Amino acid sequence: MVSCPKCNEVSAVQKAGIVRGKQRYCCKSCDFHFTLPDLTTAPQTKRHQVTIVDIAEELGISKSTVSRALRGHTDIHAGTRQMVLDLAQQLEYQPNPLANALLKSKTNTVGIIVPEFRHYFFPATIIGAQEVLSAAGYNVMICQSDESYETEVANVKALMSSRVDGLLVSLSSQTNNFDHFRAVQRRDVPLVFFNRVCPELDTPQVVVEDYAGAFAAVEHLIEQGYRRIAHLTGPSTLQVSHLRLQGYLDALQKHGLVPENELIIHYDLTPEKARIYANYLLSLPQPPDAIFALNDPTAIEIMLVAKARGVKIPQELGVVGFSNDPMSAIIEPPLTTVAQPVHEIGRQAAQLLLEQMNDAPPRRAVLTTQLLVRGSSQLERQKK
Amino acid sequence: MVSCPKCNEVSAVQKAGIVRGKQRYCCKSCDFHFTLPDLTTAPQTKRHQVTIVDIAEELGISKSTVSRALRGHTDIHAGTRQMVLDLAQQLEYQPNPLANALLKSKTNTVGIIVPEFRHYFFPATIIGAQEVLSAAGYNVMICQSDESYETEVANVKALMSSRVDGLLVSLSSQTNNFDHFRAVQRRDVPLVFFNRVCPELDTPQVVVEDYAGAFAAVEHLIEQGYRRIAHLTGPSTLQVSHLRLQGYLDALQKHGLVPENELIIHYDLTPEKARIYANYLLSLPQPPDAIFALNDPTAIEIMLVAKARGVKIPQELGVVGFSNDPMSAIIEPPLTTVAQPVHEIGRQAAQLLLEQMNDAPPRRAVLTTQLLVRGSSQLERQKK
DNA sequence: AAAACTATCGGGAACTTTCCCGAAAAAGGT
DNA sequence: ACCTTTTTCGGGAAAGTTCCCGATAGTTTT
Numbered sequence: 065m066v067s068c069p070k071c072n073e074v075s076a077v078q079k080a081g082i083v084r085g086k087q088r089y090c091c092k093s094c095d096f097h098f099t100l101p102d103l104t105t106a107p108q109t110k111r112h113q114v115t116i117v118d119i120a121e122e123l124g125i126s127k128s129t130v131s132r133a134l135r136g137h138t139d140i141h142a143g144t145r146q147m148v149l150d151l152a153q154q155l156e157y158q159p160n161p162l163a164n165a166l167l168k169s170k171t172n173t174v175g176i177i178v179p180e181f182r183h184y185f186f187p188a189t190i191i192g193a194q195e196v197l198s199a200a201g202y203n204v205m206i207c208q209s210d211e212s213y214e215t216e217v218a219n220v221k222a223l224m225s226s227r228v229d230g231l232l233v234s235l236s237s238q239t240n241n242f243d244h245f246r247a248v249q250r251r252d253v254p255l256v257f258f259n260r261v262c263p264e265l266d267t268p269q270v271v272v273e274d275y276a277g278a279f280a281a282v283e284h285l286i287e288q289g290y291r292r293i294a295h296l297t298g299p300s301t302l303q304v305s306h307l308r309l310q311g312y313l314d315a316l317q318k319h320g321l322v323p324e325n326e327l328i329i330h331y332d333l334t335p336e337k338a339r340i341y342a343n344y345l346l347s348l349p350q351p352p353d354a355i356f357a358l359n360d361p362t363a364i365e366i367m368l369v370a371k372a373r374g375v376k377i378p379q380e381l382g383v384v385g386f387s388n389d390p391m392s393a394i395i396e397p398p399l400t401t402v403a404q405p406v407h408e409i410g411r412q413a414a415q416l417l418l419e420q421m422n423d424a425p426p427r428r429a430v431l432t433t434q435l436l437v438r439g440s441s442q443l444e445r446q447k448k
Numbered sequence: 449m450v451s452c453p454k455c456n457e458v459s460a461v462q463k464a465g466i467v468r469g470k471q472r473y474c475c476k477s478c479d480f481h482f483t484l485p486d487l488t489t490a491p492q493t494k495r496h497q498v499t500i501v502d503i504a505e506e507l508g509i510s511k512s513t514v515s516r517a518l519r520g521h522t523d524i525h526a527g528t529r530q531m532v533l534d535l536a537q538q539l540e541y542q543p544n545p546l547a548n549a550l551l552k553s554k555t556n557t558v559g560i561i562v563p564e565f566r567h568y569f570f571p572a573t574i575i576g577a578q579e580v581l582s583a584a585g586y587n588v589m590i591c592q593s594d595e596s597y598e599t600e601v602a603n604v605k606a607l608m609s610s611r612v613d614g615l616l617v618s619l620s621s622q623t624n625n626f627d628h629f630r631a632v633q634r635r636d637v638p639l640v641f642f643n644r645v646c647p648e649l650d651t652p653q654v655v656v657e658d659y660a661g662a663f664a665a666v667e668h669l670i671e672q673g674y675r676r677i678a679h680l681t682g683p684s685t686l687q688v689s690h691l692r693l694q695g696y697l698d699a700l701q702k703h704g705l706v707p708e709n710e711l712i713i714h715y716d717l718t719p720e721k722a723r724i725y726a727n728y729l730l731s732l733p734q735p736p737d738a739i740f741a742l743n744d745p746t747a748i749e750i751m752l753v754a755k756a757r758g759v760k761i762p763q764e765l766g767v768v769g770f771s772n773d774p775m776s777a778i779i780e781p782p783l784t785t786v787a788q789p790v791h792e793i794g795r796q797a798a799q800l801l802l803e804q805m806n807d808a809p810p811r812r813a814v815l816t817t818q819l820l821v822r823g824s825s826q827l828e829r830q831k832k
Numbered sequence: 833a834a835a836a837c838t839a840t841c842g843g844g845a846a847c848t849t850t851c852c853c854g855a856a857a858a859a860g861g862t
Numbered sequence: 863a864c865c866t867t868t869t870t871c872g873g874g875a876a877a878g879t880t881c882c883c884g885a886t887a888g889t890t891t892t
Contacts, residue, residue: 081867083854088867097854113553115878126842131880141840158609162555163878166546166847169497173589173610181571182774191565191592203610205557206590208575225542226557226587364778390566394748396780465837467884472837481884499848510872515850525870547848550877 069098114155122155123147134159165227173203174230174417175223179211179237179260183361184389185406186234189258192410193232200418202229211333213238220244224253230417235260237333240301254420258413263303268416268426270409274304277402277433278311281384282356284400284435286319288443290354290382294327294345296338296366297358305330305358308386312356327352338365346373346381354382354441360389363399367440382441397439404433454480498539506539507531518543549611557587558614558801559607563595563621563644567745568773569790570618573642576794577616584802586613595717597622604628608637614801619644621717624685638804642797647687652800652810654793658688661786661817662695665768666740668784668819670703672827674738674766678711678729680722680750681742689714689742692770696740711736722749730757730765738766738825744773747783751824766825781823788817 067074068091080090086099112118116134120127125144132140133148134157151157165171174197178186194204205223209216216236221244223231231248233255242264248255249265258270285293295312298305309328316323326348331337342365345352357363363385367377375381377397385392385401392399412429419427451458452475464474470483496502500514507514509528516524517532518541535541549555558581562570578588589607593600600620605628607615615632617639626648632639633649642654669677679696682689693712700707710732715721726749729736741747747769751761759765761781769776769785776783796813804810 079866081865083868084852088854099853113878117878127879128843128881129841132841135880139840144840160550160611160878161609162546162550162553162611163847164880166544166550166849166877167879167881169546169847171546181575182568184566187565187571194592198606203589203606205587208578222582222587225545227544227546368778391775391778394752394775394779463836465835467838468882472884483883497848501848511849512851512873513871516871519850523870528870544848547877548850550847550879551849551851553877 066100068094068096071096113160114157115160116157119148119151119155119157122151169227171203171227171229172201173205173226173228174232174414175205175207175219175226175228176232177207177209177216177219177223178234179209181208184391185259185359185387188406189234189410189413192407192412193414194410195407196411196414196418200414209236209239211236211238213241217244220248224248224251228253230254230421231256232413232417233257233260233262235262235302237299237302254417256413256417256420258409259304261303266426268420268428270413270416270429270431271303272404272409272431273433274307275311275314277386277404277435278308278356279315280311280433280435281386281400281402282312282315283319284437285354285356285382285384285441286315286321288354288378288382288441290441290443291321292327292350292352293321293354293356293382294329294352295356296329296331296341296345296362298330298333300330308358333358333362335361335365338362339369342366342369343373346370346375353380354384356384358386360385360387360392360399360401363401363440364389364391364395367395367399378439378441378443382443384441388436392438395440400438400441401436402433403436405431450484452478452480453482454478497544498541499544500541503532503535503539503541506535553611555587555611555613556585557589557610557612558616558798559589559591559603559610559612560616561591561593561600561603561607562618563593565592568775569643569743569771572790573618573794573797576791576796577798578794579791580795580798580802584798593620593623595620595622597625601628604632608632608635612637614638614805615640616797616801617641617644617646619646619686621683621686638801640797640801640804642793643688645687650810652804652812654797654800654813654815655687656788656793656815657817658691659695659698661770661788661819662692662740663699664695664817664819665770665784665786666696666699667703668821669738669740669766669768669825670699670705672738672762672766672825674825674827675705676711676734676736677705677738677740677766678713678736679740680713680715680725680729680746682714682717684714692742717742717746719745719749722746723753726750726753727757730754730759737764738768740768742770744769744771744776744783744785747785747824748773748775748779751779751783762823762825762827766827768825772820776822779824784822784825785820786817787820789815 066077066089068077071094073091073093076093077089077091080088080097088099090097116127116130120130130148133145176190180186197204207219209219213236216239231253242262245265256268261269261271282293297309313323329341331341355366357366363383367383370377370381377383385399388401388403392401408431416427450461450473452461455478457475457477460477461473461475464472464481466472472483474481500511504511504514514532517529560574564570581588591603593603597620600623615637626646629649640652645653645655681693697707713725715725739750741750747767751767754761754765761767769783772785772787776785792815800811
């Protein structure tokens, strides 16, 4: 009852096992194995994206020629090119970037990893980076490490497996092992750090004058008459912590003040811990009369704690932050802070990445900071 | 001096034009055209990403088998699979998602378009969305329309050309033409709106109880004793503007207050305009004694303007916002606001998108709001 | 008019992976 | 010993594009 599709023989056909649930036959006369075609499969009206092959067939030319026309190649007749261009427009042809990416192993996508998204700073840097990158034709993939080393490693892995063409990173506060970035370098993927930079790896980076900014901030506090100045800063793994601490220490020393260990606190940058340490500082037998914080979110937490405890700012406590977060202008009294060009940090980082991708020599960009004196630290003016 | 690579003839070879800058020859004896191979091209030590073919060759098996082993297919010998797995690990094999994407036309990437990045709200929703999406194995591509219709169109175009598998959108305040989203639907790309939803298109969407929240906010103001309540809201193109306005109007009506046109202002949500209209309202011959703002950033601008003019909050002016932006707790007096579950909005939106991708019936999610009464609107308590 | 050249175009490999289907080898059944 | 079944594997197409290279037809030069 089954005829061989090759010799049309019927009698010589016999069963020959089952393959993937379908009966298989063997024609003894022509020694041909076969299974019966499945007629139940639907015709599959799957919508077909219009490709250059469609255009080529429609026009009766080769796909090479269509590609040339679309890519603006010279090696083509002006009339042919116009024909192709017209039809492409009419058919709403959109080139498939995946095919191109596969061919060139270049995705035109860069990954950005930031520690968090809650405050103003990192979203603002991303805005700047995106500005430059999308102008250069790159898409952007954004990840947050959530200040966690493990998440950061996972982010790097995910972005690398997505085959990004470059990586823009601001480290998590936990990170003190950089093997995941060494793996990035080993694969020759351009890598740029900004703000939270990596001290061990030799990559382009964007930073601000952390030392100078911190120095200016603390000197300002001293000039205002504060004498017992505490410093609430980030984990010692972060270079910004280190540099700003150094600026703090040197400013104290310059003015003959002796730093005290109990007034220098490293913490993990969570709001909860900020409150705990602010309370701790204000509960000391000899509480500080001013606090210089690593960043504005920290400074604001300090101010909230101080307010809750009835400590008057700036009379009983001077506070200075870092970054000029919009909140610092809103809070009362307005927060004195070291302003840094947030958008420009992102722009510069993107710029350095583009340079890396063009094999330019690695650069290090240092942006300027500016002390914005506001109400939270103006002791003398209050006194007058 | 030039010998034919086919018949090794020398005398019969003659020039035959120039092709792409290289001399071309023709052997008259065997009628063979050829150019001399270019010896100057570097050997190209281009680092080769390890592929399944590499593994297959190393093991002397076919790439199909390697693929089966890696994909955990059943149709394979346990020993062979282990062999492949071991070598893959040793060679640090990473599958190329591009090839897969090209084959399946599925990029495992979703695009998110939000109007802006400056305030707390949208980054927070993105955090929520990313949470759900990356758990489902999707990468995320984020764009900002910058409240511009043109940029939004460009964003949609860019994401579509990147072949995202889905789109999560919160509309720009300018958008009143939705053709770019119709194009998305035409291509069968799942689309979900959140917060700033599209009234014309039949898509899943995530919103909050805008009407109820606004009604509660205004009713609260009335109960506090405010009588001349203004409303500063967004462009009428936005559904949130419309719904919150309606809540405002109905609350007034319920309590026998007559809405006045000069107290209802639509604006483009820029900080500059917020300040201008706040000043305008406070300069009226009969200024309002309370303002209900579309969102917290607007409310905060209003408070700043009021403070600058010496208008006391809440005594002379009650203010209520919407969203519970962290700033609203910081500012003094703290801002009464209608809280909405920002992260949950993002999570829900992502959830609806995933459902769409699995061809589930489109849903509309409505999340609850909660009025947080704070200092900026507590007239009675002040009076006591 | 032969030789040399130019302007265009087509063919096909390559990129990496998955999947369909047929084939071989091994195992089981009578 | 022969047939059937199962297990395991290989070949090759497909996805969409770019690019290299050879091949024409027509044009100019000698």
